[in-house]
Amino acid sequence: MPSPTHTDRYTQLAERGERFVAVTLVDAHGSTPADAGAKMIVTAAGHDHGTVGGGRVEARAIKEAQAMLGERIATRFFDWNLKADIGMTCGGRVRLFFELVDPDVWHVAIFGAGHVTQALAKLLVELPCSVTCIDPRDDWLRKLPEGVKAVRTDDPPAHVDRLPDNTFVLCMTRGHSADRPVLQRIFETGRRFAYLGVIGSDAKAATLRRELVESGIGEGVIDFRCPVGLPLGSNHPAEIAVSIAAQLLQMRDENQPQKAHKSQM
Numbered sequence: 001m002p003s004p005t006h007t008d009r010y011t012q013l014a015e016r017g018e019r020f021v022a023v024t025l026v027d028a029h030g031s032t033p034a035d036a037g038a039k040m041i042v043t044a045a046g047h048d049h050g051t052v053g054g055g056r057v058e059a060r061a062i063k064e065a066q067a068m069l070g071e072r073i074a075t076r077f078f079d080w081n082l083k084a085d086i087g088m089t090c091g092g093r094v095r096l097f098f099e100l101v102d103p104d105v106w107h108v109a110i111f112g113a114g115h116v117t118q119a120l121a122k123l124l125v126e127l128p129c130s131v132t133c134i135d136p137r138d139d140w141l142r143k144l145p146e147g148v149k150a151v152r153t154d155d156p157p158a159h160v161d162r163l164p165d166n167t168f169v170l171c172m173t174r175g176h177s178a179d180r181p182v183l184q185r186i187f188e189t190g191r192r193f194a195y196l197g198v199i200g201s202d203a204k205a206a207t208l209r210r211e212l213v214e215s216g217i218g219e220g221v222i223d224f225r226c227p228v229g230l231p232l233g234s235n236h237p238a239e240i241a242v243s244i245a246a247q248l249l250q251m252r253d254e255n256q257p258q259k260a261h262k263s264q265m
Contacts, residue, residue, distance in 0.1 A: 006039045007161065009049040010101070014164045018043060019102045021065035025052045030092035032082065033057060044069050056086050057094060065098055074100050074130050075149060099149070101164065105130050106252060109163050111156050111182050112173035113140035116199060119241035120170075121148050127249075134159045135173075157185035168195035168248055170228065176204050180211055183224060187217045195251050197228035197244075 004012065013020050025038040033053030040050040040058070042065035052058055057080070068076060076098040082088040106129035110117050113135035124131045125147040132149040134156045135141055141150040151159060156173070160182060163169065169186070171179040179198050186196065198208065205226035212222050230246045233239030 004049070006041070006050050009041055010162070013041065013043070013048070014101055019069055019100070020048065021068050022099045022101060023050075023052055023061050023065055024097045024099075025094055026097050027095040028092065029094075030082075031090035032092035032094055033090070034094075042066060042069075052096065053094075056088050057082060060086055061096060061098075068098055068100050072100065072102065072105075074105070102130075107164055107167040108132070108170070108248065109134065109159075109167050110170045110172055111135070111159075112171065112178070113137060113144060113150075114172060114174065115237040116240050116244070117170075117172050118143055119238045120172075120244055121145050123241055123245045124148075124248075127245075132163075157181045160185045160189065160191060163191075163193070165192065166194045168251070169193045169197070170244070171196075171198040171224075176200065176208055176211075180208055183208065183222075184212060184215060184217065187212065187221045194255060195248065196224040197247075198224055198226040199228055199240075199244075200226050202227070 010022060021042045023040040023042060025034055025036055028034065028036045033055055034051065038052045040052045040061065041048040042062050044066065046066070047062055052061055064076065064078065077095070078098070079095045080086055080093065082090050082092050082094065108124055108129050109132045110120070111134050113133050117133060121131060121133065122145050125145050131147065132151060133141065133144055134151045134153060136152065136154050136156065138152055141152055144150055153159060171182050173179050183198070198205065208226065209222055213219055228247065229240060229243030230250070233243050
């Protein structure tokens with residue numbers, strides 16, 4: 001039986017509810033033991049899958065990842081000079097991104113970084129959740145508040161495969177033509193997220209459902225909220241954001257009533 005790919009192993013661990021850290025070598029300069037793009041998974045037991053070069057740099061990465069697991073730190077970024085920081089003879093430099101994948105964390109993933117997302121992100125970063133925003137536009141991603149994981153990609157639907165099953169997913173792209181490929185990927189791959197919503201009107205929802213059926217998705221498979229948010233406020237982006245954040249909290253607490261605020265018990 002062939003060894004699992006990095007994506008396979010990531011999915012296996014996430015689906016069985018095990019916490020781990022995904023380490024990605026995002027940049028490499030000079031003489032380094034691995035090239036940019038190298039990936040590794042670290043669990044509480046230590047190295048689990050993949051490599052970012054082996055030797056001292058990998059040992060240090062494993063140590064930092066295990067510390068994140070212990071402290072439940074969501075993300076970290078390290079920029080190491082291999083000689084000065086790691087004690088290696090090679091004179092290269094590596095930059096590594098560490099991401100904690102914790103099934104107990106409230107994950108929110110937003111496709112699209114427009115005006116409503118900008119307002120919503122400012123609310124969500126103040127809450128106990130992990131927020132990821134996926135968009136092809138660098139300029140909009142740069143506007144997001146600190147604490148949001150920005151994913152710039154020309155293929156947003158492909159990022160669906162990396163999301164944990166307990167993610168609250170929002171499609172808030174530039175329009176239904178960009179929302180539909182994300183929804184299609186979700187339904188084609190059989191993903192069932194904790195929440196799936198699309199910003200827009202009833203008319204937009206009807207158009208999306210019709211086009212998804214025309215593309216071959218069974219009507220019984222198609223299940224998403226549109227419009228999203230509680231019925232309050234105006235069409236101002238900040239007020240829409242408040243209504244969406246309130247609905248996300250409502251759905252989170254319905255799924256996990258033990259996390260509801262004491263004043264509501």
